[in-house]
Amino acid sequence: xxxxxxxxxxxxxxxAGAAGxxxxxxxxxxxxxNFVIYERASEVGGVWRDNTYPGLTCDVPSRxxxxxxSPNSQWSDVFSKGTEISAYLRQLVDRHQLGHHxxxxxxxxxxxxxxxxxxxxxxQGSVESYDILLCAxxxxxxxxxxxxxxxxxxxxxxFHSADWEHxxxxxxxxxxxxxxxxxxxxxTCSLAAESARFLLFQRTAQWVFPLPNRRYxxxxxxxxxxxxxxxxxxxxxxxxxxxxxxxxxxxxPGWRRSALGWVCRAALRRVRDPQLRAQLTxxxxxxxxxxxxxxxxxxxxxxxxxDLVTEAIDHVTAAGIVTRDGxxxxxxxxxxxxxxxxxxxxxxxxxxxxxGITLDEVWAEGPYAYNTVALPGFPNLFMLVGPHxxxxxxxVLGIAETHAxxxxxxxxxxxxxxxxxxxxxxxxxARFNDSVRxxxxxxxxxxxCSSWYHGPDGNPMVWPWPARQxxxxxxxxxxxxxxxxxxxxAAVPEPVQASR
Numbered sequence: 001x002x003x004x005x006x007x008x009x010x011x012x013x014x015x016a017g018a019a020g021x022x023x024x025x026x027x028x029x030x031x032x033x034n035f036v037i038y039e040r041a042s043e044v045g046g047v048w049r050d051n052t053y054p055g056l057t058c059d060v061p062s063r064x065x066x067x068x069x070s071p072n073s074q075w076s077d078v079f080s081k082g083t084e085i086s087a088y089l090r091q092l093v094d095r096h097q098l099g100h101h102x103x104x105x106x107x108x109x110x111x112x113x114x115x116x117x118x119x120x121x122x123x124q125g126s127v128e129s130y131d132i133l134l135c136a137x138x139x140x141x142x143x144x145x146x147x148x149x150x151x152x153x154x155x156x157x158x159f160h161s162a163d164w165e166h167x168x169x170x171x172x173x174x175x176x177x178x179x180x181x182x183x184x185x186x187x188t189c190s191l192a193a194e195s196a197r198f199l200l201f202q203r204t205a206q207w208v209f210p211l212p213n214r215r216y217x218x219x220x221x222x223x224x225x226x227x228x229x230x231x232x233x234x235x236x237x238x239x240x241x242x243x244x245x246x247x248x249x250x251x252x253p254g255w256r257r258s259a260l261g262w263v264c265r266a267a268l269r270r271v272r273d274p275q276l277r278a279q280l281t282x283x284x285x286x287x288x289x290x291x292x293x294x295x296x297x298x299x300x301x302x303x304x305x306x307d308l309v310t311e312a313i314d315h316v317t318a319a320g321i322v323t324r325d326g327x328x329x330x331x332x333x334x335x336x337x338x339x340x341x342x343x344x345x346x347x348x349x350x351x352x353x354x355x356g357i358t359l360d361e362v363w364a365e366g367p368y369a370y371n372t373v374a375l376p377g378f379p380n381l382f383m384l385v386g387p388h389x390x391x392x393x394x395x396v397l398g399i400a401e402t403h404a405x406x407x408x409x410x411x412x413x414x415x416x417x418x419x420x421x422x423x424x425x426x427x428x429x430a431r432f433n434d435s436v437r438x439x440x441x442x443x444x445x446x447x448x449c450s451s452w453y454h455g456p457d458g459n460p461m462v463w464p465w466p467a468r469q470x471x472x473x474x475x476x477x478x479x480x481x482x483x484x485x486x487x488x489x490a491a492v493p494e495p496v497q498a499s500r
Contacts, residue, residue, distance in 0.1 A: 009415055011035035012120055012130040014108045014349065017046020018089055019384035019400035020136035022067055025096045026404040029069070032411060036130075037098070040107025040123060044093060046138050048086040053164045053183065053335075055190030056082035057213065059293040060395050063231075064238035067397055070095060071235060073225035079213045079293070110350040113379060116420060131414070134407060136384040136400070137349070139391060140340040146178070150316040158334040161187065170333055172196050176321060178313070179337035180206055185294045187337055192300040199329055200301070201309045201321070204450075205279065207286040209260065210267040211293040239398060243467045247393035250287050250444045251466060257444065261286040270298050279310055284449035290392065342452040343367055343461070345386065353378035354423070366455035368433050370424035370481065371473055372463070373403055379421040379485075380414075382407045388436055390463035390470045392445070392453060399470070406474040413477070421485040428481035439464040 011032060013020050016039035027035050043049060058065055062075035065085070072088055093099055103122075110121040111133055118133040143160045151158065157168040161183045175195045177184050180202040192198040224231040249256040264286040271277040280301065282289075300306060311323035320330040345367055351359035357377045367387040369375055374382055384403040385396060413419055437459065440446055445453055445460035455461045463470055 009034060009132065009411065010130040011132040011134060011411070012108075012111075012118060012128075013037040013134045013136055014111075014346070015039065015046065015136035015138055016041075016044040016102060016104065017136065017138045017141075018048070018397055019138065019403070020044075020046070020134075021089060021092045021098065022397065022400040023134055023136055023384060023404045023407070024098045024101055025067070025069060025092060026401075026408055027411075028096060028098070028101075030408050030411070032408075035101055036128075037102050038106055038108050038120075038122065039102065039104045042105050043090070044102070044104065045086045045089045047140050047162075048082055048089060050141075050162045051082055051164075051183075052086075052166070053082075053161045053187060053190075054170075055186040056183075057186060057293075058082070058085060059182065059211070059291075061238040061242060062216075063234045064242050064395050065397055066235060067092075067401060068232075068235065069401075071224075071228065071231045073231055074221050075216060077213050077215050079211065108349050110352070112352040113354055113381075118380065131380060132411065133381045134384065135346045135349075135381065135386075137346045139342055139345070139385055139396070142341045142344050142348075143336075144339050144341050145336055146313075146338055148313055148316050153318050154316050154320075154334060155318045156320075156332045156334060158336070160336040160338070162340070168333060170195055173332040174320075174330060175199070175333045175335070176201060176329065176331040177335045177337050179339065180204070181337065181339060182206075182290065182292045182294075183339070184337035185292045185297050187335060188300050188306075189294050189296045192303055192306050196305065197331075198300075198303075198306045199309055199321075199331065200306070201313060202279070203310075203312075205282040206289065206292045207264045207282050208267060208292045208294055208297050209264055209286075210295045210298075212295055239395060243394060246287075246291075247390075247467050250393050251464070252442055257287070260291070264291070267298060271302060273302070276301065276308060279308055282449075285444060285447045287444045288447045288449035289451040290453065339452060343455065345383070351378065351381075353381070366457055366459075367461065368429070370429040371432050372470070373406060373474065374424045376424050376426045376429050379423040379483075381423075382410065387461055388433075388463055390465075390467040392462040394463075394467035394470070398467075402471050402474055406477075409477050417487060419484050420487040422482045424482055428478070436464055 013023050016037050020037050024037050058080045061078055062080040066072050070092060107123040108120050109123055112119045117129040117131055119129045121127050143162045145160055157165055159165045170191050171194045173195060174197040175191055176199040177187050178201045180200055185208060188200055245256055249260050271280060311325050314322050314324045320328055322328045354377050369387045372386045372389045384400050389399050440460055443464050445462055453460050453462050
């Protein structure tokens with residue numbers, strides 16, 4: 001078999017959210033043109049396409065929330081609105097000529113590793129084979145909707161925040177939001193004032209950081225657009241500031257953790273009613289769960305027509321919600337701000353690796369990976385923003401770039417013809433996960449809370465070191481951590497040395 005050139009190495013990318021688009025741009029810029037990006041939805045954008053609820057704002061600074069290869073000088077605010085981020089991601093398709101690589105409206109139902117290739121079955125019924133499978137399926141994708149008895153009897157409008165019904169007006173209505181995390185908090189800030197009555201159903205109180213969101217002036221946008229070096233410098237500044245202040249605070253005790261905690265507690269003290277303040281006080285330390293960034297939440301909660309409901313929900317009736325104390329709360333609009341199944345990653349896609357092993361079998365006790373990016377038993381499969389990535393304290397776009405650059409190194413190696421299959425060893429994977437568990441004590445995530453950061457066993461599924469160490473870890477390949485198999489018709493290669 002002749003050595004394949006880059007046009008012959010076939011690559012499938014699953015997902016056209018931020019990570020999948022990033023991978024597409026990186027593939028094209030490196031000369032790999034034989035790839036397809038599958039997207040089950042009708043357009044690109046991932047979580048920023050799906051979530052369009054009122055008040056949606058990113059909690060990572062705008063200047064840091066961009067790809068290094070596609071700066072954006074035109075952000076309106078220090079923290080971007082969801083609509084702007086969605087538009088930014090859509091622009092990548094035209095700017096980097098990804099259109100002919102995209103298959104929107106065609107998801108991947110199953111992927112099986114057979115005879116040295118990944119065989120994909122799509123939602124359109126097609127079956128195609130690829131040398132490499134890249135999973136950019138996102139983290140907060142599959143909504144978590146509680147199975148509340150009687151929900152089908154409700155005669156008003158009911159929907160998840162990720163499936164917002166824009167035809168439904170909430171102004172002058174009785175609105176109930178179930179869930180008080182980041183989405184529930186942003187919805188409270190956006191909808192409470194205009195509602196006739198607003199109910200926030202809270203299971204666990206959240207720490208809220210009163211983050212101001214200043215608008216960028218026209219001069220600021222002009223300067224960033226005119227001098228690319230200045231825009232690049234501010235990108236690195238904001239990312240470093242986010243990593244070194246918030247990231248350091250969650251990683252280890254110190255003045256940063258104390259300062260952010262003090263601000264959260266000071267904001268909570270603005271709630272004048274002692275009983276309401278007690279109900280809004282979390283039973284864990286600030287940042288154990290992802291810190292909710294919102295300005296105006298406590299002010300909204302003190303409006304006369306706004307109520308906090310802490311009693312558990314028993315069932316839903318045609319007219320509203322009945323809590324376990326027997327009280328019925330009449331509502332017109334019911335919004336589930338109940339989050340996502342963050343532990344799904346590639347699922348519900350059916351993945352079958354070498355020797356018939358399935359992803360569900362391998363992840364029966366919770367998701368894990370080799371160095372956040374690969375998995376034993378699944379040759380030539382790589383994940384973008386996989387388990388234990390530093391999404392708790394870094395920009396997901398930055399993480400995706402780190403993973404994409406790492407994956408490209410493997411593709412360059414495959415392109416030499418020396419290697420046909422690569423998968424991490426069980427030993428190297430166990431070593432990484434053991435180091436994660438050993439490093440976790442001392443982080444804020446082990447201080448006593450439960451959130452989507454935690455796996456089914458209760459252990460945190462996050463990166464326990466500074467974000468820069470993730471970039472350093474994936475800066476080069478470690479072939480000794482992998483089982484490498486040569487092409488069948490090729491001579492056994494010399495030991496593979498990765499080039500940087």
